[in-house]
Amino acid sequence: MKVGYLGPKGTFTELAVKKVFQGFELKPYQTIPASMDAIVEKEVDLAVVPIENALEGSVNITLDYLTQVIQIPIIGEITLPIKQHLMVHPDNKENWREVSKVYSHSHAIAQCHKFLHNQLKGVPVDSVSSTAAAAQMVMEQPELMSAAIANELAAKEYGLSIVQRNIHDFDYNHTRFVVLTEENFDFQTLSGSSHYKTTLMVTLPEDDQAGALHQVLSAFAWRKLNLSKIESRPMKTGIGNYFFIIDIEMKLDDVLIPGAIAELEALGCGVKLLGSYPAKKVELD
Numbered sequence: 001m002k003v004g005y006l007g008p009k010g011t012f013t014e015l016a017v018k019k020v021f022q023g024f025e026l027k028p029y030q031t032i033p034a035s036m037d038a039i040v041e042k043e044v045d046l047a048v049v050p051i052e053n054a055l056e057g058s059v060n061i062t063l064d065y066l067t068q069v070i071q072i073p074i075i076g077e078i079t080l081p082i083k084q085h086l087m088v089h090p091d092n093k094e095n096w097r098e099v100s101k102v103y104s105h106s107h108a109i110a111q112c113h114k115f116l117h118n119q120l121k122g123v124p125v126d127s128v129s130s131t132a133a134a135a136q137m138v139m140e141q142p143e144l145m146s147a148a149i150a151n152e153l154a155a156k157e158y159g160l161s162i163v164q165r166n167i168h169d170f171d172y173n174h175t176r177f178v179v180l181t182e183e184n185f186d187f188q189t190l191s192g193s194s195h196y197k198t199t200l201m202v203t204l205p206e207d208d209q210a211g212a213l214h215q216v217l218s219a220f221a222w223r224k225l226n227l228s229k230i231e232s233r234p235m236k237t238g239i240g241n242y243f244f245i246i247d248i249e250m251k252l253d254d255v256l257i258p259g260a261i262a263e264l265e266a267l268g269c270g271v272k273l274l275g276s277y278p279a280k281k282v283e284l285d
């Protein structure tokens, strides 16, 4: 089976994939949408993409693509610790403080905001498609005296020198990745995790009613369904029009979650099940 993921080689997504999908054929894609399209185009059987970081919040492109562009079920989650390092071409190792530009993924840049502000004040920072793409660019252009924020695997893969380690602003830095497929795949056996989550997309009734969100939350609250995340995203139909993505800390059962969904529908809400899946926490080596 083939697994597509946000590449190139050396991304955090690759680290997450390799922790769980050992022995699978892996195929990197340059962007998150391209990784997901690869399932629709039958180039891969599964795809793994980042969805949320503990410091920076949701990866909006993943949420929007998953809810508004393609319909592929979430069948698993992988949570990985994130350690960001500053790296340069070996030729520029001694004078890294004089770099003229820093490249990284927008989430990684946001995770290291304080470091960049304090240590490389005024140096332009450019966002690229992934941390590994940033490392690759730095390797290819030593004369530009640029730096990348990326992980240890990327430093090794592209032959860069790490000049500052662990530059993320807060110690607890983790990212959640989702596993997507249209096939019947047993992620529980592969990951060995029996901790489940269920993700719903909820749209509110069209006639703007006072307390509509309160009513939605009540449907979960009185059933004691524990929510681990609620995120609002624009419907892209007008200012103030939002839908909600809700993560429930439980496997889809026969009674409680179907009951909550029926109650929401009776209130005039639209409800779509995005997936009910095992969530696996992995550690770095």
Ligand SMILES: O=C(O)C(=O)C[C@]1(C(=O)O)C=C[C@@H](O)C=C1
Pocket (backbone or CB within 6 Å): 006, 010, 011, 012, 013, 014, 050, 053, 059, 082, 105, 107, 108, 129, 130, 131, 132, 175
């Ligand atoms: O650029 C990478 O290495 C990725 O895998 C993407 C990504 C993200 O989208 O948040 C994944 C984990 C880190 O939070 C930083 C970047």
